[in-house]
Amino acid sequence: MFFLRKNFYKLPVSQLKPTLVSFYTEDEVINAKDIMQKAVLSAVKEAGVDFDPPRLPKRQGDNKGKLTVDTF
Numbered sequence: 001m002f003f004l005r006k007n008f009y010k011l012p013v014s015q016l017k018p019t020l021v022s023f024y025t026e027d028e029v030i031n032a033k034d035i036m037q038k039a040v041l042s043a044v045k046e047a048g049v050d051f052d053p054p055r056l057p058k059r060q061g062d063n064k065g066k067l068t069v070d071t072f
Contacts, residue, residue, distance in 0.1 A: 017069050026065040030058075033068070 003023075007016060020029065033056055044051045059067040 017066070020069045021065045024065075026068060029065060029068050 004016065004020065011019075024032075037053060037056060041051075041053060061067075
């Protein structure tokens with residue numbers, strides 16, 4: 001998440017996604033997305049906002065890492 005945050009405005013998405021997929025494992029990307037979703041839900045709940053978060057699909061197959069990064 002730190003890498004993505006620091007480089008989001010410096011690099012185009014077409015360079016960020018392949019870098020994430022090649023550097024981080026699929027499990028690391030999935031865990032980061034879960035942590036991010038929990039943090040957002042906690043902040044929304046504290047703010048008292050009614051928010052229904054999108055579902056994070058569990059990807060399967062050979063392109064699981066790429067598909068997981070595509071839905072960031």
